[in-house]
Amino acid sequence: MTVPLAGVPLADHAAVYAALTDAGFTDLWSSEVAGTDAFTPLTLAAAWQPRARLGTAIAPVFTRGPGLLAMTAAALAEAAPGRFQLGIGASSPVVAGDWNAADFARPYARSRDMLRFLRAALAGEVVDQAYDTFTVRRFRLERPPATPPPVLLAALRPGMLRLAAAEADGVILNWLAATDVPRALSEVRPARPDFDVVARIFVCPTADTGYARTVGRRMIAAYLTVPAYAEFHRWLGREADLAPMWTAWAAGDRRGALAAIPDEVVDALIVHGEPERCREHVAAYAKAGVTVPVMALLPTPELEQNPTTLATLIPRLAI
CATH class of the missing domain: 3.20.20.30 (Luciferase-like domain)
Structure with missing residues (x-):
């Protein structure tokens, strides 16, 4: 189920998460457009509902810097070891540009570069790399997760x-029929x-x-x-x-x-x-x-x- 549910205050979601898992829902996934951010609802779920797998669908690749996105994902992976999956994607010109003052340019290349950076950073590697769309100099997570989260790509x-x-x-x-x-x-x-x-x-x-x-x-x-x-x-x-x-x-x-x-x-x-x-x-x-x-x-x-x-x-x- 996508969380948080509309009309339910975030502070009241402990009961929602329990009801979902009791009913048989295995996963709680967040989105990020103009409501809650992708990570706060899942951080609460990590504490309140230890049975659930967690995922972001998606965290946009333009709205956070590479290091910040890696730190945020690593923190949630530490809070929910083995239960968190990081989903990233290009999002849209409105979300990235109009609402977050980012330059929505070369979304394929930015997604590819962020994917490559995150896989290295979340594995605890020192990243010193000039990618096509950004450059990172000697970044290493101080708290790399013991279990690096899988990184999924929206496509x-x-x-x-x-x-x-x-x-x-x-x-x-996203936005497709079963057929x-x-x-x-x-x-x-x-x-x-x-x-x-x-x-x-x-x-x-x-x-x-x-x-x-x-x-x-x-x-x-x-x-x-x-x-x-x-x-x-x-x-x-x-x-x-x-x-x-x-x-x-x-x-x-x-x-x-x-x-x-x-x-x-x-x-x-x-x-x-x-x-x-x-x-x-x-x-x-x-x-x-x-x-x-x-x-x-x-x-x-x-x-x-x-x-x-x-x-x-x-x-x-x-x-």
Whole structure:
């Protein structure tokens, strides 16, 4: 499950983490956009829930310097030995540039360089290296973790997928349908048949189809108009389905962009329906090759009207 859950104060998540693990959720994964940072919720989980595996999906490679990212990951790996996986990725021009004043340039090269630096630094090596996108002079962690965390790379299209297969410990997928998984894995499985494959899956567990599709359309318009995600879905074969949305969005017609998204696309990318149906849909990702399907719980009318229903919802979602 993606944590923290919306609407629940972070200080109250001890009970949430316990409920998730009691229900059968094995992993707690964080994200980092404009809510909590990626590491604080997992640091709390490391202390509060010693049964759970932890992961970031993702920590952006532009928003922290190499040394700081290594120190942060090492600290969490020390707090949760053998239970933490560091997921990194390029993120987006908005997150990196508009919100964090970073130069979002050469995202492939920056991701590759940060991956190489982190693997060396987290192993306790002295890093004295001029990479293509940054230079590090004689950096060594004062507290290298006894168990270096696996480093996973977020990837969309073939170049980054092949980089993950060649140099990372796993790959993180995002914003794809269960039927898209084989296409993505065709770029990594031949080289790494036992590769860890994490996928964030957006789940709106409600029988109110209209509500779920409205939420889904807003999310799709916000994300799939970002150039990297637009190119990803062109590669997946959705250009005909999404071209009207892209055209309306580029013209400043936000309502038109939302209306142009076909129901079939929403239903493929946003898991919705009764919790048991959602569970079956998420299981389809696992059957397609995802080894760690990470649900991201979206708001529902039921949860908005009565937040206490979360306690009964969690066990119904666990696979």
